[in-house]
Amino acid sequence: MGKNLSILFPAGNDRFLRRRRIHLFSFGTGALLFEQLDDRCAVKNRKNQEDGMKKVLFVINTMGRAGAEKSMIELMKSFDTKRFELYLLSLINRGEMFEYVPKHVQILNAKPDSNTVLSLRARLKIGKEILKKCFYQGSLFKNIGGLKDNWTFQRKSGRVQMDKLLWRIVSDGTVRIDQDFDGAIAYLEGGAAYYVADRVRAKTKMAYVHIDYKRAGYSPAMDKHCYEKMDQIFLVSEEARKSFLEIYPALEEKTKLFYNIIDAQEIKRLAQEKEGFTDSHDGIRLLTVGRLHYQKAYDIAIVVLSELLKRGYPVKWYVLGDGSIRKELEKQIEDYGVKEDFILLGAVSNPYPYIKECDIYVQISRYEGKSIAIEEAQVLGKAIVASNCTGNREQITNGVNGTLVELTVKNVVKGIEEVIDNxxxxxxxxxxxxxxxxxxxxxxxxxxxxLEGSHERHTNRHSGLQ
Known part of the structure; x- marks a missing residue:
């Protein structure tokens, strides 16, 4: 028995696109998707070509509330809407940032779900969605060898990251968009890059890399040469570029710096919108904004706070963000007896009043590409203590606009003490x-x-000139 699902495709001038029916026929552990595009798509595409409009597709892994997603929204806002028509596809159809997509961007996901990606309910729903993708066109079976190799690679590196194991399956298990684009932009590593490389028809293909690629756990075997298929690779910092080129030295000519776009005036406006902290603490407030993830080194931060309290500092450390290691952190907080002082506030839609009201912004990540959270704290004129890692070193000049510390409990304590005492x-x-x-x-x-040179580049590529 078939089950009707809805998906959105471009139609008319609607922001959210006209629905057509898709029939999903399940056969045991497999699934076949048969899609039917609206004839109005072709009409609209012809009209865009006549008007000289360029069609640009953005692809991202999820729309969760994180730095890359916020940066992508600002990039979309910056586009000239008289020259470019923008589309967005999120491989996982969920995330709070769907609410912030500019009205001129057409979302290709069916019924975009703007709920968090971090709750238990969200993880169950996403797991179910990934399971379906495993059996679309044999995605799981095609990638079983690579899955085994990547598992072995991660085991040897000392840390298994399930998302990096599954992004190839998610990409291959996502329906192709039956349209041609002038440009396609993979705005995140992993699934988005794989999808743009292998499953999108575009004259120009671009990828953004926001992290220390080497330390984040990616490898050429995992990527299956997806970056060789890109015309341009943008890195958000010089150190992120160097890290990427350690893995892909042959791609140096394709790489360029492209700094995060942030709206400083909007950040300042939102910082005045409402009150941040609501407790009665009258001592020093430390603040970190970021998902609860191994990368952010909260396990070290908890020990640092415990040591500061032992030394008599009237300090509380607040964290804005959520994530998969929350339970582990709550246990560690309990074990160190800092439940009243290391406070997990969860994710909030507007972090800027909290940043404005904190005394010191602290970002002691194990690695970064370029931290948007640090940039936001700088916009609001905060004193910053940050780890001496990739990305942070380009944003903080030690002793000039912040303190950089090596990522040990002793050094972080010393760095925070120095700013508190002075x-x-x-x-x-x-x-x-x-x-x-x-x-x-x-x-x-x-x-x-x-993007506007995409036709010539596309012609040269297919005639063997590139």
């Missing part, structure tokens, strides 16, 4: 960060040149 140093950092110019939209000209 009000003049704190004011120096605050003033320096207030003076930073965050105008990064000049990167748009580079992007426009790539």
């Amino acid at each position: 009000p003049e140093l704190r004011r120096k950092y605050e003033k320096a960060n207030q003076q930073i110019d965050f105008e990064s939209r000049k990167n748009m000209d580079l992007l426009y040149d790539l």
Whole structure:
């Protein structure tokens, strides 16, 4: 018995696209999807070509509330809507950032789900969605060898990350979009990059890399040469670029820097919108914004706070964010007796009042590409203590606009103590960060040149000239 599902495809001038029916026929452990596109798609595509509009597709893994997703939204806002028509596909149809997609962007997901990706209910729902993708066109069976090799690779590296094991299956298990695009942008590593490389028809293909690629646990075997299929690879910091090229040295000519786009004025406006902290603490407030993940080193932060309290500092450490290791962190907080002082506030839609009200912003990640959270704290003129890792080193000049520390309990304690004990140093950092110019939209000209030269590049590629 077939089961009717709905999916969205471009139609007319609607932001959310006209629905057609898809029939899903289940056969035991497999599934076949038969899609039916609306004839109006072809009409619209012809109209766009006549108007000279360029069609650009963004692909991302999820729409969860995280730095890359926020950066993508700002990039979309920066596009010239008279020259470009934008589309968005999220491989996992869930995430709070669906609510912030600009109205000129057409979302290709059916019934975008703007709930969190981090709750237990969300993980169960996402697990069910991934299970379906496993059997679409034999995605799981095609990738079983690679899955085994990647599992072995991660075991040897000392940490198994399930998302990196599954992104290839998710990509191959996602229905192809039966359209041609002038440009396709994979805005995250993993599934989005695989999907754009292998399952999208576009004249120009681009990928963004937001992390320290080597430390994040990716490998060429896992990627299956997807980056060789890109015309341009954008890195968000020079150190992120160096890390990527350690794995892919042959792709150096394809790589360029493209800094995160942030709206400083909007951040300042939102910081005034409401109150942040609601407790009665009148001591030092430390704040970190970021998902609860191994990368962010909260396990070290908890021990650091315990040591600061032992030394008599009237300090509380607040965390805005949620994630899969929350239970582990709650147990560690209990074990160290800091339940009243290390406070997991969860994810919030507007973190800026909290950033504005904190005394010191702390970001002691194990690795970064370039931290949007640090940039947001700088916009709001905060004193910052950060780990001396990839990305952070390009944002913080030690002793000038923040303190960089090696990621050990002893060094982090020392760095925070220094800023607490020296009000003049704190004011120096605050003033320096207030003076930073965050105008990064000049990167748009580079992007426009790539997209508007896409026809010539596409012709050369297929005639053997590239």
